Amino acid sequence: MLKAKDIQHLKHFFKYAKAYRVTAWIGILMLPLSIITNLLFPWLIIQVIDDQLAQNKIEGLWLNIGLLCLVLALNYLFESLYSYNLKRTGQLTVADMRTALFNRVIHLPRRYFDNTPSGVTLTRLTSDLEAIGESFVQSVVGLVKDSLITISLLVMMFVIDWRLASIVLCVIPPVMYLTIYVRNRLRALYRITRSVMARSTGFLQEVLLGFKTVQLYRAEQEVEEVYGAYTDEFLRAQIKVNKYDSILFAVISGITSITVALMIWYGSGQVLQQGLTLGVLIAFINMLEKLFSPIKDFTSQIATIQSSFASLDHVEELFTEPLDEADRLMILSAGVSKKLEQFDSLEFKNVSFRYTEQLPYVLKEVSFCLNKGQQIALVGATGSGKSTILRLIAQIYSGYEGSILLNGVELSSIPTNQINHIFSLMRQDAFLFEESVRFNIALGKQDMTDKEIKAAAEYVFADQFIEQLPNGYDFKLDKNGSNLSSGQAQLISFARAVAQKGQVFMLDEATSSVDSMTENLIQKAVKRLFDGKTVIAIAHRLSTIRHSDEILVFDQGRIVERGTHEQLLTLNAVYWQLLNSDTTQAEPLSIAQ
């Protein structure tokens, strides 16, 4: 039985399918036509054999044979139109759903991606949607069609000859019982294959993402063994599926043949005693084939519908996944929007934050203020909460306690798209796409002119190496910039941030080591930013932050020291220890993490 939740999901599906109702209706209208031609065929057989052949009546024979061929051809035509149009409706609907779902997924908050394995989202967007599109539409209509065909064939059999029809009726219950039994077994096996497939896909994805680590640590054999175990498990389940499927097919074919034999044995006796005509006997044999095939399909269709509902459930979960709180808020008033045009100040007032309610606080009563033109540096041991500060400002996470004021406006009341022009997040390990250097710098603003792209690259000293690449700005990057050195990749992501023309640069410096020449360029680029822009930076190198207006020293989510480089050194405490615990103090000096 359908639950209220299933009906709700179906309504959502039909909302998308509505756009293709003409195609769907053409398909559905083919259904009665296909049933009629299905029934006409045995009826015409009776006419040809009993009224013409048995009576040696040649007149009208060719017409009837022609009609038989026509009915057969029409039946195939209606069947294919029916199947084509319904498949098409399903495919078009799912294409629309997939686009809508993808658009939603890319706007989901970071929290969702933290808590959901990427394989799950991938499955929802691919195989779950496929299951709904093809199998769901086909199975639902197929089930209706097969039920109608079975009922009408049985009725026709009883109308023509109740004795032969009774033989058929006796055979149906054991066939149904057997089919249900085998299908139940099969369903359990399908569940196993699906779950093994999902786990092995997840594993494969991890291996492909981490193939460098696998190769570096020579873990190929271990990985092969794990994947081999998945493949074996999958294969075993598939072989069982195959076995049950073949048994079912063989038994049903056997029962059909036995029934046909019974019918011939009983029917020919009747024909000889003139209790039955030859035409009726042959028509019954023809109808029998038509009757068993849908019975065999019934349970598999029900199983497909059940699994499609499970898929619909998964897809709906993703559709109802809440978007970021800020994006759901009302549009800002014109006055507030105007206030946010130019950056003026950013103030943290007693801000505390934890990633989820179950986890401990990672920021505790943090307060500081960044004014236009200032540079603030965040330092502290690893895990002390520095990156979390930048994530809150960029609205990657929401739900902080206390107050974060941007130009005096509470950050949580500002939709993300209203602050994009203010902040440029510069991550040195930012993701690079398998596209040209130009595309990667102008990301999100593909109408940017070549001059602007070049100016951004020049600003961060990336132009020198870009011009030496084959095809320069058109040089195509490999997956995540793997055909660049890590320093070059960092410079491209710097250029990207500058090209966005943000008013405040949020720099999250990577700790990865790069060659000394590129390191030098990165230092120059960072220094240039520090000299001319408003910056809030997590920097690991002393030379970068030495001249900051204020350095905030974090320890376990709290600011434990603050001041200029000189002031902090005189304190001779945490900041001083951080400097001294660093083993790479040779120029450029670094602050240990």
Ligand SMILES: Nc1ncnc2c1ncn2[C@@H]1O[C@H](COP(=O)(O)OP(=O)(O)OP(=O)(O)O)[C@@H](O)[C@H]1O
């Ligand atoms: N997405 C997340 N979900 C749950 N906890 C997180 C998440 N991201 C970070 N944390 C936790 O929050 C704390 C602060 O992390 P954060 O990344 O802000 O530290 P950090 O000072 O920037 O460290 P690093 O210098 O190593 O980048 C850490 O304990 C970390 O484990």
